[in-house]
Amino acid sequence: MKEYTFSEKKDTRSGFGAGLLEAARSNPKIVGLCADLTGSLKMNDFQNEFPDRFFQVGIAEANMMGIAAGLSTGGKIPYTGTFANFSTARVFDQVRQSIAYSEKNVKICASHAGLTLGEDGATHQNLEDIGMMKMLPNMTVVVPCDYNQTRAATIAIADHHGPLYLRFGRPKVPNFTDPDQKFEIGKAILLNEGTDVTIFATGHLVWEALEAGKTLLKKGIKAEIINIHTIKPLDLEMVIQSVRKTGCAVTAEEHQINGGLGESIARTLATNLPAPVEMVAVNDQFGESGKPGELMKKYGLSASNIVEAARKVMSRK
Amino acid sequence: MADIKELKSIATQVRRDVLRMVHGAQSGHPGGPLGCADLFAALYFSVLKHDSKNFKMEGKDEDLFFLSNGHLSAGWYSVLSRSGYFDTAELKTFRAIDSRLQGHPATEEGLPGIRVASGSLGQGLSVAIGAALSKKLNRDPHLVYCLMGDGEQQEGQIWEAAMFGAGRKVDNLIGIVDYNGKQIDGPVDEVMPLGNLKAKWEAFGWEVLEMNGNIMEEVLETLEKAKGLCGKQKPVLILMHTEMGYGVDFMMGTHEWHGKPPNDEQFEKAMANFEETLGDY
Numbered sequence: 001m002k003e004y005t006f007s008e009k010k011d012t013r014s015g016f017g018a019g020l021l022e023a024a025r026s027n028p029k030i031v032g033l034c035a036d037l038t039g040s041l042k043m044n045d046f047q048n049e050f051p052d053r054f055f056q057v058g059i060a061e062a063n064m065m066g067i068a069a070g071l072s073t074g075g076k077i078p079y080t081g082t083f084a085n086f087s088t089a090r091v092f093d094q095v096r097q098s099i100a101y102s103e104k105n106v107k108i109c110a111s112h113a114g115l116t117l118g119e120d121g122a123t124h125q126n127l128e129d130i131g132m133m134k135m136l137p138n139m140t141v142v143v144p145c146d147y148n149q150t151r152a153a154t155i156a157i158a159d160h161h162g163p164l165y166l167r168f169g170r171p172k173v174p175n176f177t178d179p180d181q182k183f184e185i186g187k188a189i190l191l192n193e194g195t196d197v198t199i200f201a202t203g204h205l206v207w208e209a210l211e212a213g214k215t216l217l218k219k220g221i222k223a224e225i226i227n228i229h230t231i232k233p234l235d236l237e238m239v240i241q242s243v244r245k246t247g248c249a250v251t252a253e254e255h256q257i258n259g260g261l262g263e264s265i266a267r268t269l270a271t272n273l274p275a276p277v278e279m280v281a282v283n284d285q286f287g288e289s290g291k292p293g294e295l296m297k298k299y300g301l302s303a304s305n306i307v308e309a310a311r312k313v314m315s316r317k
Numbered sequence: 318m319a320d321i322k323e324l325k326s327i328a329t330q331v332r333r334d335v336l337r338m339v340h341g342a343q344s345g346h347p348g349g350p351l352g353c354a355d356l357f358a359a360l361y362f363s364v365l366k367h368d369s370k371n372f373k374m375e376g377k378d379e380d381l382f383f384l385s386n387g388h389l390s391a392g393w394y395s396v397l398s399r400s401g402y403f404d405t406a407e408l409k410t411f412r413a414i415d416s417r418l419q420g421h422p423a424t425e426e427g428l429p430g431i432r433v434a435s436g437s438l439g440q441g442l443s444v445a446i447g448a449a450l451s452k453k454l455n456r457d458p459h460l461v462y463c464l465m466g467d468g469e470q471q472e473g474q475i476w477e478a479a480m481f482g483a484g485r486k487v488d489n490l491i492g493i494v495d496y497n498g499k500q501i502d503g504p505v506d507e508v509m510p511l512g513n514l515k516a517k518w519e520a521f522g523w524e525v526l527e528m529n530g531n532i533m534e535e536v537l538e539t540l541e542k543a544k545g546l547c548g549k550q551k552p553v554l555i556l557m558h559t560e561m562g563y564g565v566d567f568m569m570g571t572h573e574w575h576g577k578p579p580n581d582e583q584f585e586k587a588m589a590n591f592e593e594t595l596g597d598y
Contacts, residue, residue: 031454055450055485063443063477070383070447073432074455075375078447093437094474098444102424102434 001192001217004210006176010147012168012204013111017042019154020079020109024050027077027158033068034081035061040170041081041111061086065094065106072104077158080106084113084167085126092132099163100136107157108133109166114254115282115299116171116204116292125287131259133165134232140164140185141231143253143261145206147175149229152183160185167203169254171292174207188235190242194224197310198242198249202228202261205252205280205301212306223310234264240272248276248313252306254296257281276316278309319362325533326594327399328358332564333591334395334408334598340584342412345420348574350392352497352530352559353464357396359536364544366459369401372429380459381448383433385441386466386495387421388576393430394418398598402430405598439472441465442492446482449490460547464493468500471509476521482552483522491543492523492554495530497561499572515556523554530557564590 024030024046031053032046038056047054057064061082068078080087087110088095099106110129117125134141140162144150150168157164191206192213201209206227213223224242228235243249249269251262262279269275282299296302319327331354339345350357361367365380384393391411398405403417410416417426421436433444445463452459469475482490494514502508511517518525524546528539536557543553561575562568565587579587 052454057481058484060474060477060481062439062474063446063481066440066443066474066478067447067450067481069433070444070449071451073374073376073381073444073448074451074457075377076451076454094440094443097434097437098440102432104433 001213004176004191006174008175009172010175011170011172012144012147012150013040013170014042015144015147015150016109016111016154016166016168017045019151021045021049023155023158024053029075029077030079030158031055031071031076032079032081033057033064035059035064035086037082041109043081061091062094065091066098068106069098069102069104072106078106079109081109081111083124083126084110084129085124088129088132089126096136100138103138104163105161107164107166111168112170113167114169114204115287115295115301116169116254118170118292118295119289121289122286127256127282127287128259129167130231130253130255130261134264138163139232142185142229143167143203143231144229145203145227146173146177148177148179148181149183152181153229156183156185169204173204176207186230186233186235188238189227189229190238191227192223192225194222194246196222196246197314198224198226198246199252199306199310200226200228200239200249200261200265201252202231204254208301208303209252209306211303212310215303215307216310221310221314228261231261231264234268236268236272239265239268243269243273243275247317250278250280250306250309250313252280254301255281257283276313278313280305280309321533321537324358324362327362328354328533329591330399330593330595331357331392331395333588333593335391336579336584336587337597338391338394338408338411339578341409343578344412345391345578346388346576347391347578348499348561348568349386349389349466349495351565351568352561352563353389353392353495354563355533355536356464356493356530356557357392359533359540360462361396361400363537364540365462369430372402374432376432377455378457378459381432381461383441383445383448383461383463384422385435385463386438386469387435389464390420390422393422397430399595403428408598438466438469439474442475442478445490446478446487449487452489460544461490462493463490464495466500467494467496467498467505467511468508470494470511470514479518479521479523486550487552488548488550490552491547492552493557494554495559496556497559499561499575501572501575503572518554522551524551525554525556527556527558530559531563566590
């Protein structure tokens with residue numbers, strides 16, 4: 001089993017900010033839009049270096065999505081920045097008609113996704129965004145797991161033509177992936193090989209999955225751990241190949257149990273290779289105020305929940 | 318560039334096309350495009366600099382038109398095909414299965430001339446602003462036009478866009494409101510009063526002009542004036558007074574023909590109002 005370590009915790013939104021600046025330096029087509037959350041999205045460096053390519057739209061997310069669609073018709077590559085809730089739920093029809101159906105090359109960049117937004121509470125803790133976005137035809141959905149991967153993904157998506165949703169978060173989390181990684185949309189990453197159970201994790205839950213893998217190994221269970229950083233298109237080949245070997249799967253995500261990664265994996269297996277699946281996700285509830293760690297524990301999104309799910313799913317093989 | 322007489326005869330043919338398309342499909346919105354046929358003809362045969370034979374999404378060095386009130390599709394498709402974007406024979410596929418002429422305009426089937434889907438109201442002006450910003454970044458001096466409905470002014474996103482357009486001095490943009498006073502459920506001022514629409518747009522910081530959209534001379538004159546007002550730090554809005562169902566006696570003065578096709582008898586009566594000027598498709 002490969003040991004993953006980290007020297008510091010960093011927030012994925014800062015990975016976005018760094019990646020945006022870097023991508024914009026080499027690609028003059030990139031423009032940025034923000035709806036009054038420039039600091040929260042870490043878009044300040046981009047704004048300062050490229051003031052002519054940055055558009056502050058104020059608290060008007062619907063307008064922002066339309067303007068982004070319009071900018072893309074002129075050959076620009078717009079990156080919109082606001083919280084996940086305001087990137088999806090608030091503007092679902094604008095994203096659907098003006099961006100997804102119209103096949104616009106817009107990168108919808110969403111921070112503060114999920115429970116780990118913390119103290120602001122359920123009004124801002126969007127847990128339905130992956131579901132909404134993956135249901136839209138033409139939409140690609142990317143959920144990187146740490147700072148380095150978010151930075152790499154932010155750079156890579158500029159070369160992908162088409163509507164894309166990039167989801168990241170607020171808290172500082174272990175930064176353990178390779179700083180020089182090549183990010184490939186749609187290509188899942190095998191983090192640890194195993195034979196007893198496959199854990200498919202996305203976003204902040206990838207680190208929890210690695211922690212769960214260590215605990216399981218102490219109990220003699222070899223877990224295969226896969227980072228699904230692209231929910232759509234899903235890496236079907238890797239999903240099927242892994243479960244063919246292990247015979248069962250646990251999914252882990254900071255999202256509602258309805259409509260997220262778990263359902264994508266379950267559908268893939270049901271139609272290709274029926275196998276038991278257990279899902280670690282928020283169980284059809286709204287979140288609440290609290291510290292990120294407290295919330296992840298209370299809503300069952302910790303390493304210990306993944307361990308428990310692994311034992312349960314193995315017993316169903 | 319067509320002269321006034323030609324433009325009028327094009328508008329007449331557009332009205333014939335609209336009626337034939339909506340009647341043929343037994344579905345669609347005849348009232349709006351009948352009212353806007355003069356504008357469509359003026360834009361595509363006189364005002365816009367555009368390349369109908371070689372459609373490119375970017376529209377570099379061209380003027381761009383966005384239809385926010387997508388239910389006017391029949392009129393737009395007519396003028397697009399009549400000006401050369403695609404064969405007029407394709408108009409007969411309007412709203413049918415496997416057609417590029419969707420009920421509301423779309424890009425997915427690749428119909429030349431369409432740059433964004435519309436139909437769900439309120440979104441087009443934002444998109445037009447984005448396209449106008451793109452032109453500024455590309456140092457392209459051409460203009461962006463966007464037609465909206467008056468009922469559509471009830472959508473909140475319109476006013477988000479209005480605020481941005483003035484606040485960011487998007488002065489290469491001409492918005493046009495089809496001010497016919499009617500929407501699906503009835504008179505606009507009964508369904509949801511717009512109040513003083515002119516004062517509202519002016520208060521948001523736009524340069525506002527008014528015209529009668531069913532008098533070709535006035536349409537051309539006002540569009541020319543609007544172009545002259547561009548580049549002066551303010552976006553321009555034209556309140557275009559039209560008659561929904563213009564030219565068809567029994568379709569005017571009512572909201573009834575907003576989204577209803579004529580039956581065979583009504584169709585014959587309606588068609589009698591318009592001479593076949595360019596040849597039916």
